[in-house]
Amino acid sequence: MAGNSPDRGRTVSTVLGRRLGGELLRMREARSLRQAHAAEALTASVAKVAKIERGLVPIRDPDIRALCHLYGEVGADFIDRLLALAKTDRERRKASGWWNQYPGLQSMAEYVALEDIATSLRTWQVAIVPGLLQTPDYARALAVGNGSWEDPDEIEPFVESRMARQARLSGDRPLELRVVVHEGALRQLVGGREVMKEQLGRLLDVARQPNVKLQVMPYIAGAHPGMTSAFTIVSFAEPGALDVVHMDTTSTTLWLESDTDAERHGSLFDRISRLGLAQHTSVRLINAILKEL
Incomplete structure (x- = not known):
């Protein structure tokens, strides 16, 4: 858009x-x-x-x-x-949204606009740290590794826009964020050891925020219902404004808009969350991975 x-x-x-x-x-x-x-x-x-x-x-x-x-x-x-x-x-639809100043956000404008007015997000990530919790160097390394940028000069505005999104985690109306991320995403050396050390430190910091619940799905969990894809459920305060499910694929952005899809993915997230480590145990695992680096 x-x-x-x-x-x-x-x-x-x-x-x-x-x-x-x-x-x-x-x-x-x-x-x-x-x-x-x-x-x-x-x-x-x-x-x-x-x-x-x-x-x-x-x-x-x-x-x-x-x-x-x-x-x-x-x-x-x-x-x-x-x-x-x-x-x-x-x-x-308000055209004054802050995201319009970042051309690199055009492909995600609809999602970011929803995120900006949402009250809560539930996100399950298999391969990467969620965008709302990424450090600048981690986001930059992901963009470089993606290799799909026609103009490398667009990467820095993209990183800036990703950092701007994180303002939703603080302020007068902080977003309620529930995250379950797979252990493999925390061990993948995106950008190298120093970048990952900073990124893991960021996760430890944000886990202290009262509006954030962070869990890790460990390798030892074995087979689980979230193995096939990552997704985010966006929720709103208004009565009747039902949840919207967002999924990214290699070729397109997929929106699941029906009540049935929202309920199915809400139930799926709950099952994934039950298999993930409790937050305090997740923090211990993140600390252990950090020390290994």
């Missing part, structure tokens, strides 16, 4: 916008109504309804209420959930 145009927030499709639009589309089709009926209820064009249902534009609260009335959805809890979802989506 490139570009910093003032119109950017009105022309992009977001995870939450697509979810909200999908709900409205489902309700309309369940009533066997056409987009023209929705357009008439909104005193708008059919093109606008199509954009709403595809998540391309933010939705005003009066429009949500009007469509719910048209579709016969009058439950207060259900409507409140949609309104909360729309509010979160509008916040995400």
